[in-house]
Amino acid sequence: MSFTVKGTCKHGELSHRRRTAEAALKKARELTRTGCYDVHIITPEGRDYASSEFGDIPRTPAHRPFQKNYTPL
Numbered sequence: 001m002s003f004t005v006k007g008t009c010k011h012g013e014l015s016h017r018r019r020t021a022e023a024a025l026k027k028a029r030e031l032t033r034t035g036c037y038d039v040h041i042i043t044p045e046g047r048d049y050a051s052s053e054f055g056d057i058p059r060t061p062a063h064r065p066f067q068k069n070y071t072p073l
C-alpha cells in the first residue's frame with residue numbers, strides 16, 4: 001500500500017511515494033513550503049486529493065500490538 005504525492009515545481013513535475021497517509025501529508029506540506037504548486041495526494045485506491053481536500057484523507061489506523069486477555073485469579 002502506498003500513497004503518491006505529486007506536485008509541480010520550477011523544474012517540472014515531481015512524484016514521491018509514501019507508505020502512510022501521515023507521511024504523504026508531511027511530504028505534501030514540504031513540497032508546498034519549497035514552492036511547488038498543484039500538489040495532490042493519490043491514495044492506494046486511486047482517489048486523488050487536491051490540497052484543499054487534504055483534511056478529508058483517511059488516516060492510517062494506528063498499529064496496536066497484540067495483548068493477551070487478562071484473567072484475574
